[in-house]
Structure formats: C-alpha cells, structure tokens
Amino acid sequence: MKRPLVPIVIFYLVGVLTAHYHLVSLPVVLITAAALFLVFIAAFLYNEKFLATFSALTLFGFLGYLMLYPNTPIKQAQSYISTVTGGKRINIEGIIDETPQRAKGRTRLYIRDVTVHEKNCSYAFPGRIQVSIKRAHMLFRYGDRIRFFATLKKPKNLQNPGGFDYERYLAYQHVYATAFLADDRGLIIIRSGEGNRFLQFIEELRHRIRESLEKQVPSPSRDILKALVIGEQDTIPDQIKQQFSRLGLSHLLCISGLHVSIVAWLSYLLGMSLLRIYPRFLLYINAFKLAVFFSIFPVLLYCFIAGFNIPTMRSAIMVICYLIALLLGRREDLLHTLFVAAFMTLLFIPTSLFHLSFQLSFSAVLALIILVPRWRSFMPEQEKDPFEQRNPVLEKCRHLFRDSFLASAAAILGTAPLVAVSFHYFSFLGIFSNIIITPLVTFLIVPLALLAAFVLFLMPGLGTLLFSTAGVLTDICLNCTAFWSRIPSVEIKLGTPAxxxxxxxxxxxxxxxxxxxxxxxxxxxxxxxxxxxxxxxxxxxxxxGPGLLRVTFLDVGAGDAALIEYPQGQTMLIDGGGFMDENIDIGETVIAPFLYHQGIKQVDYLVLSHPHKDHAGGLPYIAENFRVKELWLNGETGAFEAYARLMRAAQHKGIKKIYCSAKTSPRSIDEVRIDFLAPDDIALKGSNNDQSATNNNSLVMKLTFGTIQFLFCADILQDAEHRLVNENVPVEATIIKAPHHGGISSNTEEFIRAVSPQVAVFSCRSYGTLMLPHPDVLARYRKGGATIYQTDKNGAIVIETDGTTYQVAPHKKEADG
Known part of the structure; x- marks a missing residue:
C-alpha cells in the first residue's frame, strides 16, 4: 500500500466519532477489540492479506475510540460533582492552570488541583473548574494558588436544535464545573510559582511582550499583534472580527499552520544564509537538511510564546511532521505527510477533531495538495519563442499571481462547507482579499512582530521600533478590510447545510x-x-411555506424567545432572551444558530414585548444580521445597551417601527389573525426602576389559526391579568406562554380559568433561591387540565398546527400532564 496512513487515519476517525457520539459502550469495544486481535493474528499467520489488513485497520478504529473515551464526560465523577454543585457557597482552593483570559472587562481562570474545604474536612475535586470574574483588579498569573468562596455549577446546555454543545466542549478541556464572581475582593492569592518552571519562564516572556505592545501600539492594531504573537484573541473588537469574517480572512486572526509555517520558512532562510557565510563548511555537511533541522527549534519557541494551546500545538505538530519528512527525503509526498501530521495530532490530542481550526486547516491543506496541481495542468505553459525576450520579473509576477489565485480558490472551496456550517456565509471577495491581505500579514506583519519580540529582550529600543512598524502595517491592513467589508453584497448568508x-x-x-x-x-x-x-x-x-403554523419556544435560559413560522413562509421572532450580563450575546450564540439550522435567513417581524434584558438581549444581533421588515414595540424605552443597539440597528437598516397596544387594529399574516390585548395604551416613556410597571405594560398578543389559539403573555403580573379578566378581554386560548416565566406574582387562578389552556409552556430556568416555575403555579395549571412543558426540562418546544389539530414536539420528551 503506497499510502497506508490514509486508511489508518480514516478508520481512526471513525473510532473517535463513535466515542464522541457514544454509539458503542466501552465493554463492547474492549471485547470486540480482543476478538478482532485474535482474528488479525490468525489471518497474519495464514497469510490472509485482505482479512489481516481489514482487521488491523479496524483495530486502529478501536484505538481512536479508546484515545477519546477518557476525555468524554466522566460519569463516575458526575455523581460526586452533584454533591458540591447544589447551590451552596463553598471554600475552593486550586492552581491557575492556564494564562488568564481577559476580554470585555471580564477575566476567566481555569483552575486545576482543586480542593474543597469544609468545616471538618477537605477533599479533592475531579478535573478542573472554570471561574469567570466580572470585575478583576488583581493581576493573576499562571501557577498562582488561589482560594475563594463561590457557588459551583455543572455546565448545562441550552437545548435547541443546532445548538452548541457547551457541556461536551468543557468536558473535552476536563472542566466539570463553573463558578462566577462579581469581583475579586474575596479572592486570595496564597502563593505564586506552583506551575511548571519552564512554562512560568515562557509566561514571563509573554508578559513582557504584552506590556511592550500595550505601551507602543494603539488599539485595535495592538489587539491584532497580540493575537499573532502571543495568541491572545480575546481583546480583538467584535467589529474587526466581523470584517475579517465577511472577507474570508478569519484564519489570519488565530495562530494556525500558516503562521507556524512562515516561522519555519524564515528560520530556514536565516539558517541557509548563515551557512553560506562559510562556503568551505558546505563541503562537509548537507546545508539543506541542517537548516531544516534547526528551523524546528524556532517553531517550538514560537508555539510556546503563543501560549501552546491546543490549536497552536496542533499547528506545531503538523509543521514539524513536514520538516521531518523533508529530513527523510519525502518532500514530494505531501499527501502522506499531511496524513502523518493529522494522525500524530489526533493520537496525542484526539479532541482536535472537533475543533474548527483543525477542520479548516486540514481541509484547506488537503484541497491545496489535491486541487492546485490538477488545476495547473489545465493551464499549460506556452512554448517559448527563442527569439522573444520576456521580462523575467513580469514572468515571475505572473506565475506568483496565478499560483496565489489557485491556492486561494482551492482553500476557499475546500473549507466552504465548514465555513457555511460554522459561520453561515460565503464571501465573494474571499479569493481576492486573501491574495492581498494574506501575504501582507504572513510575510511582513508576522515576521516583523516576531523579530520585534525576539529583539525586545536584547535591544529594547530596536524591538520597540519594530513593533511600531508592524503596528503601522497592521493599520493599513485594517483600513483595507474595513473598506472592502462595506462593499454591498460582499457575502451571502447561508443556512446550515445538510x-x-x-x-x-x-x-x-x-x-x-x-x-x-x-x-x-x-x-x-x-x-x-x-x-x-x-x-x-x-x-x-x-x-x-408548508401551509402549517409552527411555533417554537426556544430555550434561552431565564428569558423569553419564540419563533413563529407562518403558513406561507413568513417568520416572526417574539422576544430574544438575554442575560443580565450583556457581554453574552444570546442572539449570536443561541438564536441565530437555531435560525440557520432551520434554513431561515429572513425574520420578517421582530417583536419586543417590553424593554427588559431577558427579552431584548438577543434581538440586536438578529436585526443586524438578518433581513427584517418590521419591529413591533410596546412604546417603552430601555436604558441598557441591548435596547440602544436594537434601535441603532433599526435606524441603520431602515426597519419600520410599529408601536402596538390594545387599541391597535388586528393584523393578519398568512391567514393567521393577530390580536393585541395589552397594554391598555402605548406607553411612550422610558422604563424606570419600577420593574413591575414595565412588566405590566408588556405587549400581549393572541394568534388565531383556524380553531387553534396561542396566547403570548410576556411578563404581565397580577394587575394586568385582573384587568384582562375584569374587562372580559377574549384571552381564551389553546396554548399559553405562561406569564413571567411561571412566577408566583403572575398566573392567578382566575386568569388561568379565563384562558382555559390545553397546553401551558413555561420559558424558564431557576437560579439562586428563585424557583421558576413556582410549584403553586404548576399546581394551578394542572388543576385546570393543562399539559405542562418547560424549556429548562424539555428544551425547545415546537408546536405545529393545521388550524384544526396541533402536535407538540419537545426537544427532550419530559412532558407533565
């Protein structure tokens, strides 16, 4: 077999995927692997080549399963973790295991060797914990031993189709619990320097580089250089990330195989130049192999300075495998070298398979190796006229442009489906922007910044000058991307491909x-x-449209969000969830992925029932990134960033704002009647500290399709419920979205009797000592004969109706009758 690693890697990947999706239990794998090993021995002894080959390849599949299995969530530990994540504050001690991450004013720490202290005993906690600090004033370092009081929580996914598996993502980093601190006043650094000595030395180098960049280069160029040199992307402004994403340049903002390859190439050129200084020395050694060998060490140094996180480690493995192939004289077989690198990467870091950076790097390089040589054959060189004199510089430029164009096209086609799955777009300018910006970054900015980082410790003045020069070039790059990203129709939005x-x-x-x-x-x-x-x-x-009315109540935590898909294809989003901490954009992380998963790229109507963060938080992102025709409001204004951002998006994109109240005439969309039941009048005023007044002014809507009725109650409280009942407002409905997440201050018995629902949906999640929905509220709905569904238990809840009957399809089947 010419390239045995190709099938080996394929079978190994199948094994890793089997463990990832828990398709087979561990005992079954072990028993089958043992039996198959005996089959392999017998086939080998009896010279049954096909059976021996197939058995050996299948054993590599089992190896993939066994390599990933220890990284999957530890069930034995989960029962123990539950005992310390029960909502009580506990005394925690541990060592900071990674460089602290700082972004948007928040600091994130990963703690290992965790010990939980109680009155009479202390015990170790399995795995690591993730600690988020909203306002940190202390300077934390890798290797610091810290102690603090906090409430540990088990990571929990928001259960929506197409949603991100946050639990598994953390489990693959051996993180089994999270904690949140408002500030670091109650946190104590017991002592420092308990990490690996070499890594602490590297961290000190990173700190000095970080300080120099912060002093010499202004933002946002400084943030780009920090990402390229020390691998810290957290401070890059979202606007810059969006511009690079629209142009297909996101790969330049993170350290990848491209950056590491440039370091190897420059190191090789430097090594060859030094060797040529002594020509006689070249008579006794192979200069090429010696230069290649010594280029491995700058690659390792760069990866350590860049943080040596998983993407950087993976890039280093791939580049070093290629350098070793050159040392062994296998420079021509790039495909085999790629699979060697992939196998080594997945052998040591099997979770890499599920990292987007690995998927993009592997698919891009694979496309370059397979497609570009074939495409070149479509463009044969013209026979040279011996009497024609051509300019050699122009010829080189022509070949360089051709190869750059083909490489860019191959990389974009190779990664296009992955980009569509993860980012939901295709950039028309990607090929051309990569031809211009990629060389600028990789051949000028990165080498200058790395040279500055190296020189900084020997000649600080020269290092500062080089950093400033790299900053100027980065400014030019950012100006270009900002200009090009404003070109209309530079990209097309895509749903998640099947x-x-x-x-x-x-x-x-x-x-x-x-x-x-x-x-x-x-x-x-x-x-x-x-x-x-x-x-x-x-x-x-x-x-x-399918001719049916489909309503999906999304799991957005403690907020509200419901997607209405009308019979003829129009869509409406009622509220957008949100958290009190506006650093988390639930529109980007939860709602938009669900919409893309459903193939929805246009939301015709956005509805904000009232200006509270847990209802408005996700709407700005939807307004900015989807086609929206109308925005329905109750008239109140909000004094928080998400509301202001929503208003800016509506003005910028020309979205028509419509203020609704009980006096608003009913609307009809695709044969669905919409009645506005509350508030009593449009409240053209700002919301104040009186949360109850704002809740009672919520926009209440009733959707009627045939004989099936949906009542959306937002966050109305008892006062608004009494008014609706006393004024004989027609609130009766088949399905109700229960008021105020099922809180006891709403959902009165008289209101429930007036609605008389068959199904009650609670968009809720308990937090702290607040139980939502309240047990008394659940008892009231059960007494009224309603079937209960909760987003915290059932995940997203889909209700589909043809106007006569309806079907309820929860994401997790855990209904309560």
Whole structure:
C-alpha cells in the first residue's frame, strides 16, 4: 500500500466519532477489540492479506475510540460533582492552570488541583473548574494558588436544535464545573510559582511582550499583534472580527499552520544564509537538511510564546511532521505527510477533531495538495519563442499571481462547507482579499512582530521600533478590510447545510477537477445543474411555506424567545432572551444558530414585548444580521445597551417601527389573525426602576389559526391579568406562554380559568433561591387540565398546527400532564 496512513487515519476517525457520539459502550469495544486481535493474528499467520489488513485497520478504529473515551464526560465523577454543585457557597482552593483570559472587562481562570474545604474536612475535586470574574483588579498569573468562596455549577446546555454543545466542549478541556464572581475582593492569592518552571519562564516572556505592545501600539492594531504573537484573541473588537469574517480572512486572526509555517520558512532562510557565510563548511555537511533541522527549534519557541494551546500545538505538530519528512527525503509526498501530521495530532490530542481550526486547516491543506496541481495542468505553459525576450520579473509576477489565485480558490472551496456550517456565509471577495491581505500579514506583519519580540529582550529600543512598524502595517491592513467589508453584497448568508449537501458539493468539486478533461465532463455538468436546480426548488418550497403554523419556544435560559413560522413562509421572532450580563450575546450564540439550522435567513417581524434584558438581549444581533421588515414595540424605552443597539440597528437598516397596544387594529399574516390585548395604551416613556410597571405594560398578543389559539403573555403580573379578566378581554386560548416565566406574582387562578389552556409552556430556568416555575403555579395549571412543558426540562418546544389539530414536539420528551 503506497499510502497506508490514509486508511489508518480514516478508520481512526471513525473510532473517535463513535466515542464522541457514544454509539458503542466501552465493554463492547474492549471485547470486540480482543476478538478482532485474535482474528488479525490468525489471518497474519495464514497469510490472509485482505482479512489481516481489514482487521488491523479496524483495530486502529478501536484505538481512536479508546484515545477519546477518557476525555468524554466522566460519569463516575458526575455523581460526586452533584454533591458540591447544589447551590451552596463553598471554600475552593486550586492552581491557575492556564494564562488568564481577559476580554470585555471580564477575566476567566481555569483552575486545576482543586480542593474543597469544609468545616471538618477537605477533599479533592475531579478535573478542573472554570471561574469567570466580572470585575478583576488583581493581576493573576499562571501557577498562582488561589482560594475563594463561590457557588459551583455543572455546565448545562441550552437545548435547541443546532445548538452548541457547551457541556461536551468543557468536558473535552476536563472542566466539570463553573463558578462566577462579581469581583475579586474575596479572592486570595496564597502563593505564586506552583506551575511548571519552564512554562512560568515562557509566561514571563509573554508578559513582557504584552506590556511592550500595550505601551507602543494603539488599539485595535495592538489587539491584532497580540493575537499573532502571543495568541491572545480575546481583546480583538467584535467589529474587526466581523470584517475579517465577511472577507474570508478569519484564519489570519488565530495562530494556525500558516503562521507556524512562515516561522519555519524564515528560520530556514536565516539558517541557509548563515551557512553560506562559510562556503568551505558546505563541503562537509548537507546545508539543506541542517537548516531544516534547526528551523524546528524556532517553531517550538514560537508555539510556546503563543501560549501552546491546543490549536497552536496542533499547528506545531503538523509543521514539524513536514520538516521531518523533508529530513527523510519525502518532500514530494505531501499527501502522506499531511496524513502523518493529522494522525500524530489526533493520537496525542484526539479532541482536535472537533475543533474548527483543525477542520479548516486540514481541509484547506488537503484541497491545496489535491486541487492546485490538477488545476495547473489545465493551464499549460506556452512554448517559448527563442527569439522573444520576456521580462523575467513580469514572468515571475505572473506565475506568483496565478499560483496565489489557485491556492486561494482551492482553500476557499475546500473549507466552504465548514465555513457555511460554522459561520453561515460565503464571501465573494474571499479569493481576492486573501491574495492581498494574506501575504501582507504572513510575510511582513508576522515576521516583523516576531523579530520585534525576539529583539525586545536584547535591544529594547530596536524591538520597540519594530513593533511600531508592524503596528503601522497592521493599520493599513485594517483600513483595507474595513473598506472592502462595506462593499454591498460582499457575502451571502447561508443556512446550515445538510450532510448530503456537503457530500454532493465535495463530489462536484472533485468531479470538475478530475473528470473535466474526460468524456464524463458532460455528466459532471449535468450533475452540477441538477444540484443547483434541486437547491433552488428546496429554497422555493421553504419560502412558500408548508401551509402549517409552527411555533417554537426556544430555550434561552431565564428569558423569553419564540419563533413563529407562518403558513406561507413568513417568520416572526417574539422576544430574544438575554442575560443580565450583556457581554453574552444570546442572539449570536443561541438564536441565530437555531435560525440557520432551520434554513431561515429572513425574520420578517421582530417583536419586543417590553424593554427588559431577558427579552431584548438577543434581538440586536438578529436585526443586524438578518433581513427584517418590521419591529413591533410596546412604546417603552430601555436604558441598557441591548435596547440602544436594537434601535441603532433599526435606524441603520431602515426597519419600520410599529408601536402596538390594545387599541391597535388586528393584523393578519398568512391567514393567521393577530390580536393585541395589552397594554391598555402605548406607553411612550422610558422604563424606570419600577420593574413591575414595565412588566405590566408588556405587549400581549393572541394568534388565531383556524380553531387553534396561542396566547403570548410576556411578563404581565397580577394587575394586568385582573384587568384582562375584569374587562372580559377574549384571552381564551389553546396554548399559553405562561406569564413571567411561571412566577408566583403572575398566573392567578382566575386568569388561568379565563384562558382555559390545553397546553401551558413555561420559558424558564431557576437560579439562586428563585424557583421558576413556582410549584403553586404548576399546581394551578394542572388543576385546570393543562399539559405542562418547560424549556429548562424539555428544551425547545415546537408546536405545529393545521388550524384544526396541533402536535407538540419537545426537544427532550419530559412532558407533565
């Protein structure tokens, strides 16, 4: 077998995926692996090549399972963790295990060797904990032993289709509990220097580089250079990240194989230049291999200075594997070298498979290796006229532009499905922006910044000058990206592609590449046209609507958010959830991924029932990134950033604002009648500290489709409920979104009798000592005969109706009758 590692890696990946999705239990794997090992021995002894090969490859699959299994959530530890995450404050001691992360005024620490202290005893905590500090005034370092009081919580996912698996993400970092501190006043640094001595030395170097950048280079150029040199991306402004994302340049903001390769290349050039100083020395050694060998050490140093986190470690492994291949004389077999690097990476860090950076790096390099040589063959060189004199500089520039264009195109096509899954866009300028910006960053900014970091410790003045020069070049780069990102239609929004769509896309790329010059070219063209027509038909069907009314109550924690999909395809989002801490954008992290998963790129109507953070938090991101026609409001204004941002987005994008109250005439959307039941009148005033008044002014809407009625009560309290009942407002409904998350200050018995719902949905999550929904409220709805669904237990709750009957489909089936 010419490239044995290709099938080995494939089988190994299957094993890792089997462990990731818990498709097979560990005992079954161990018993089957033992039996298969005996089969392999027998096949090998009897010279059964096919059976021996297949058995060996399957054993590599089992190896992948066993390598990932210890990183999956530890069930034995979960029962113990539950005893210390029960809501009480406990005394915690541990050692900071990574460089503290600082972003948006918040500090995040990862603590290992955790000990929980109680009155009469102390005991160790399994794994690590993640501590978030909202306002930190102390300077924390890697290796500090700290002690503090906090309430530990088990990580918990928000259960929505297409949602991010936060629990597994933390478990793969051996983090099994989280804690939050408002400030660091109650936190004590017992002593420092308890980490690895070498890593502490590296951390001191990183600290000096960080200080120099903060003094010499202004933001945001400073933030870009910190990301490129020491791997700290947390301080990069969101606007800059969005600009790079729109242009397909996000890979430049994180240390990847590209940056590490540049370090290796520059180190090789420096080594060759030094060796040429003594020509006679070249008679006794292989200069090429010696320069390649010594370039490994700058690569390792750069990776340590960059934090040596998992993406950096992975990049180092891949580049070092390639350098070793050069030392062994395997420079031509790049595909085999790539799979060696992938196998080594996944062998030592099996969780890398689920990191987007690994997926993008591997797919981009694989596309470069496979596609670019084939595409070059489509453009044969013209025969040179011996009497024609060509400018060699122009010829080199022509070849450089051609190769850059082909490489950029191959990388973009190779990563396009992954980008669509993760970022939901395709950038039309990606090919051209990469041709210009990527060389500027990789061949000028990165080398200058790295040289400045090295020189800083020997000649501080020169290091400062080099950092300033790199900052100027970064400013130029940022000005270009800011200008290009403002070009209209620079990108198209995409829904989350299905697995079959990704497979067909890659098959078509391969077909055009390898079959275009064969007689099967027509078949490939017909397949491509058929695929485009099928996608167009699916899009038309989605926009036309299924003829049903679908309401999805999203799990957004303690807030409210409901998506309405009307029978003919129009959509409405009622509230957008949110947290008291506005640093977490629930629109970006929860609601938008769900919409993309559903293939929704336009939200025709946004509704803000009242200006509270737990209802408005996610709406600004939706208004900024989706096509929205109207914004419905109750008239009150909010004095917090999310509300102000929503208003700015509405003005910037020309979204029509409509103020609604009980005096507003009913609306009809796709044969669904919408009645506005509250507030009594439009409250054109600012919300104040009286939370009850704002809650009672919530926009209450009733949707009627055939004989099925939905009542959305927002956060109205008893006063508003009494008014609705006493004024004989028609509140009766089949399904009710229970008022105020099921709080005891709402949901009176008389209101529940007036509504008489068959289904009660609670958008809720208990926190601290506040239980939501309140047990008494649940008892009232049960007494009224309603089936109860809660987003904290059931996750997203989908209710679909044809106007006569309805079906309830919770994300997690845990209904309460």
């Amino acid at each position: 697995l079959w769509e990704i497979t067909v896309f890659y098959l078509l790329v391969a077909g055009f590449t390898f079959l275009w010059k064969t007689t099967l070219r027509g078949c490939v063209f017909v397949a491509a046209v058929s695929f485009i027509l099928l996608e167009g038909g699916l899009l038309f069907y989605a926009q036309a």
